[in-house]
Amino acid sequence: MKITKIQENLLSLQRSIDSGTAEQREAVRNIIEAVRKDGDTALKKLTEKFDGAVLDSLLVSPEEIEEAYSLLQPDLLETIREAAQNIRDFHSRQKRESWYYERPDGTMLGQKVTPLDSVGVYVPGGTAAYPSSVLMNVIPAQTAGVERIVIVSPPDSNGKLPAGVLAAAAELGITEIYKVGGAQAVAALAYGTASIKKTDKIMGPGNIYVALAKREVFGTVDIDMIAGPSEIVVLADETAFPNEAAADLLSQAEHDANSSSILVTPSLELAEKVRDEVLRQLETLPRKEIAQKSIENHGHIYVAETFEKCIEVVNVLAPEHLEILADNPEGWLDAIKHAGAIFLGRYSSEPVGDYFAGPNHVLPTNGTARFSSPLTVDDFMKKSSVISYSRQALENNGAKIAAFARLEGLEAHARAIEERLKEGGK
Amino acid sequence: MKITKIQENLLSLQRSIDSGTAEQREAVRNIIEAVRKDGDTALKKLTEKFDGAVLDSLLVSPEEIEEAYSLLQPDLLETIREAAQNIRDFHSRQKRESWYYERPDGTMLGQKVTPLDSVGVYVPGGTAAYPSSVLMNVIPAQTAGVERIVIVSPPDSNGKLPAGVLAAAAELGITEIYKVGGAQAVAALAYGTASIKKTDKIMGPGNIYVALAKREVFGTVDIDMIAGPSEIVVLADETAFPNEAAADLLSQAEHDANSSSILVTPSLELAEKVRDEVLRQLETLPRKEIAQKSIENHGHIYVAETFEKCIEVVNVLAPEHLEILADNPEGWLDAIKHAGAIFLGRYSSEPVGDYFAGPNHVLPTNGTARFSSPLTVDDFMKKSSVISYSRQALENNGAKIAAFARLEGLEAHARAIEERLKEGGK
Numbered sequence: 001m002k003i004t005k006i007q008e009n010l011l012s013l014q015r016s017i018d019s020g021t022a023e024q025r026e027a028v029r030n031i032i033e034a035v036r037k038d039g040d041t042a043l044k045k046l047t048e049k050f051d052g053a054v055l056d057s058l059l060v061s062p063e064e065i066e067e068a069y070s071l072l073q074p075d076l077l078e079t080i081r082e083a084a085q086n087i088r089d090f091h092s093r094q095k096r097e098s099w100y101y102e103r104p105d106g107t108m109l110g111q112k113v114t115p116l117d118s119v120g121v122y123v124p125g126g127t128a129a130y131p132s133s134v135l136m137n138v139i140p141a142q143t144a145g146v147e148r149i150v151i152v153s154p155p156d157s158n159g160k161l162p163a164g165v166l167a168a169a170a171e172l173g174i175t176e177i178y179k180v181g182g183a184q185a186v187a188a189l190a191y192g193t194a195s196i197k198k199t200d201k202i203m204g205p206g207n208i209y210v211a212l213a214k215r216e217v218f219g220t221v222d223i224d225m226i227a228g229p230s231e232i233v234v235l236a237d238e239t240a241f242p243n244e245a246a247a248d249l250l251s252q253a254e255h256d257a258n259s260s261s262i263l264v265t266p267s268l269e270l271a272e273k274v275r276d277e278v279l280r281q282l283e284t285l286p287r288k289e290i291a292q293k294s295i296e297n298h299g300h301i302y303v304a305e306t307f308e309k310c311i312e313v314v315n316v317l318a319p320e321h322l323e324i325l326a327d328n329p330e331g332w333l334d335a336i337k338h339a340g341a342i343f344l345g346r347y348s349s350e351p352v353g354d355y356f357a358g359p360n361h362v363l364p365t366n367g368t369a370r371f372s373s374p375l376t377v378d379d380f381m382k383k384s385s386v387i388s389y390s391r392q393a394l395e396n397n398g399a400k401i402a403a404f405a406r407l408e409g410l411e412a413h414a415r416a417i418e419e420r421l422k423e424g425g426k
Numbered sequence: 427m428k429i430t431k432i433q434e435n436l437l438s439l440q441r442s443i444d445s446g447t448a449e450q451r452e453a454v455r456n457i458i459e460a461v462r463k464d465g466d467t468a469l470k471k472l473t474e475k476f477d478g479a480v481l482d483s484l485l486v487s488p489e490e491i492e493e494a495y496s497l498l499q500p501d502l503l504e505t506i507r508e509a510a511q512n513i514r515d516f517h518s519r520q521k522r523e524s525w526y527y528e529r530p531d532g533t534m535l536g537q538k539v540t541p542l543d544s545v546g547v548y549v550p551g552g553t554a555a556y557p558s559s560v561l562m563n564v565i566p567a568q569t570a571g572v573e574r575i576v577i578v579s580p581p582d583s584n585g586k587l588p589a590g591v592l593a594a595a596a597e598l599g600i601t602e603i604y605k606v607g608g609a610q611a612v613a614a615l616a617y618g619t620a621s622i623k624k625t626d627k628i629m630g631p632g633n634i635y636v637a638l639a640k641r642e643v644f645g646t647v648d649i650d651m652i653a654g655p656s657e658i659v660v661l662a663d664e665t666a667f668p669n670e671a672a673a674d675l676l677s678q679a680e681h682d683a684n685s686s687s688i689l690v691t692p693s694l695e696l697a698e699k700v701r702d703e704v705l706r707q708l709e710t711l712p713r714k715e716i717a718q719k720s721i722e723n724h725g726h727i728y729v730a731e732t733f734e735k736c737i738e739v740v741n742v743l744a745p746e747h748l749e750i751l752a753d754n755p756e757g758w759l760d761a762i763k764h765a766g767a768i769f770l771g772r773y774s775s776e777p778v779g780d781y782f783a784g785p786n787h788v789l790p791t792n793g794t795a796r797f798s799s800p801l802t803v804d805d806f807m808k809k810s811s812v813i814s815y816s817r818q819a820l821e822n823n824g825a826k827i828a829a830f831a832r833l834e835g836l837e838a839h840a841r842a843i844e845e846r847l848k849e850g851g852k
Binding site for chain 1: 506652676783799831
């Protein structure tokens with residue numbers, strides 16, 4: 001973990017997004033075509049090919065859900081319920097209602113807010129199982145009022161999904177769960193097959209094939225975001241505890257060899273201590289191999305002259321997770337312009353937010369916090385504008401509207417207004 | 427304009443999105459690469475190639491803006507100002523503030539809302555000039571508090587932009603306007619060149635090359651949406667005036683040969699009258715050729731058994747613009763699930779919303795109102811979650827959080843929590 005003194009030119013700190021190779025794009029396009037053409041047959045064939053599982057039915061059965069429950073320790077189930085409650089409480093505060101207002105001339109204007117009809121949630125498979133992903137995607141959808149929520153997830157070679165994932169889904173009342181992953185799952189959610197009805201929006205992270213498939217179907221359906229590699233920035237002054245800062249950097253690093261863990265501090269002394277702690281704590285981690293690769297390739301320590309300069313670095317990085325381990329962390333909140341989630345003070349270790357506190361853990365990665373937000377209830381709702389003009393309002397403004405239309409060369413627009421204002425018009 | 431009686435199976439009404447040919451995608455990718463590699467040189471070369479304009483400077487000069495003002499009639503300028511005021515008034519009601527709350531254990535949670543730093547607005551060129559596009563994109567950005575707002579638009583072969591566009595921009599105080607269009611403009615806004623600094627989000631409609639370029643750069647920057655062909659649905663009962671319904675259908679049809687104008691009604695008598703009126707009014711339109719193509723290829727009249735059945739048809743179509751020309755139109759508002767903008771009653775002709783009333787005219791097209799919204803102030807802001815855990819909160823919940831992390835196989839996450847809870851921890 002290299003210590004770099006920051007001088008000027010901060011802009012080069014950003015990583016670019018992985019938009020896949022030409023071969024990967026081609027493979028994804030072929031998978032989508034196959035699913036559109038052959039439906040469930042294609043899904044089963046691709047699941048056998050990529051996941052090694054031969055399935056009769058893609059839908060998870062009630063027996064599988066029961067089995068999942070029996071496998072989960074009761075106190076863990078209790079924790080999942082408590083986390084769900086916290087997440088529900090936080091997200092309920094995001095929910096917005098329709099609003100309308102009138103003008104003196106009788107015009108009524110407003111914004112009608114309605115939930116999406118259906119969403120699909122992609123829960124990744126692989127080395128780690130993510131019941132927390134289920135909670136973080138499903139609960140805001142339920143808070144919004146989405147009627148149909150579908151989960152897809154790639155099965156293991158025995159055709160099973162992880163017990164934690166199934167139990168978390170069942171706890172939330174979700175039973176439409178399909179054992180299918182990859183680009184083929186995205187295609188099914190976007191275009192539908194005989195067994196999987198199409199949805200309106202696809203949520204959730206996945207590997208490069210999932211990301212490319214989401215980009216490909218975007219427009220036909222909506223997608224949440226194109227998730228890139230995940231990152232944490234720890235912004236710390238000399239009051240921070242090196243062991244705690246190091247532990248948090250490693251909690252990001254263990255996710256993925258592509259994850260990025262960055263310390264930004266004005267204190268060279270802290271920088272050196274954190275570096276040593278990272279190397280020490282790394283030794284005993286079960287996922288040491290992954291974390292080590294991540295730290296070696298994407299771990300950074302930036303030392304700047306002042307804490308203010310450190311804030312500038314943070315705003316350029318626009319991190320997914322930002323921890324402020326400093327004296328009076330709230331005092332710096334206003335200065336932070338771009339970050340997915342901001343963790344204040346030493347008791348707000350990132351995993352607090354990953355699992356339990358309530359705010360969403362689906363966050364803009366890889367510098368996209370410059371323009372994107374955490375997943376919210378808004379992502380599961382849409383707005384319609386409402387316009388009701390009175391006769392008086394049209395009489396007052398009709399000529400102006402028609403003139404504006406003619407300025408843009410759109411005569412039929414002007415005439416549509418004038419058709420109402422004709423002499424003797426009813 | 428064919429009259430179709432609706433029976434069952436409404437789902438086939440939707441059109442699919444145009445995702446371009448392989449050649450178009452390749453062309454767009456090459457243009458983006460050229461701009462990334464050669465910057466302004468590429469922009470000027472491509473502007474000469476596609477727009478026939480040879481430019482010294484891409485930036486619009488103060489002299490050009492002054493000239494634009496002198497070309498615009500004073501009363502039109504006054505109308506633009508009044509429209510801007512209405513748009514500002516409506517959008518100011520959308521603006522959201524940050525919020526925070528505390529729990530009894532000392533935890534503080536919240537959502538911090540901040541504007542984007544910079545956005546680029548694409549204003550299309552071509553046969554019609556669209557100052558209203560400038561108002562509808564720039565005003566919500568200003569309401570959000572975006573500091574840097576850039577306009578790009580393709581010049582004519584004399585290297586000029588339309589006076590209306592320049593005057594509308596200047597009225598709003600926007601002076602960073604570049605004479606460049608197409609995929610090359612999108613590339614410049616996403617990656618930056620020597621003369622055009624990169625932006626965080628790209629807004630605005632364009633042709634298929636612009637749409638493909640936006641899809642391509644999505645992720646590196648944000649984009650508003652992939653706009654498809656535009657449409658209007660007029661939902662009318664027997665109380666509607668055929669001449670007014672027909673005029674509104676034609677106002678959509680004159681936009682583009684790909685536009686779609688649809689009447690949905692339970693009244694066969696009205697259907698026939700509207701059809702005849704459309705054909706009659708069409709004859710004298712300056713943009714007759716475009717409107718006629720649109721009506722012939724994408725114009726429809728659907729007659730359903732009841733008004734309730736008509737509403738079902740509307741919800742399947744999920745139209746960009748919906749007019750309700752019926753007795754007591756407000757009474758049907760709750761039943762409408764999917765529409766970009768809803769115009770209630772005969773005095774709410776669509777052009778009222780295109781130019782003047784206040785709500786945005788940038789709307790989800792081609793059935794995407796199922797999952798998308800009109801352009802709002804939200805599109806120019808982003809959220810950051812804020813999490814501040816107290817010592818007590820971490821002591822109460824730390825063991826549960828660590829157990830959840832271990833359920834997901836993420837040991838370093840668990841240890842990050844436990845590092846704070848060690849015996850003798852400060």
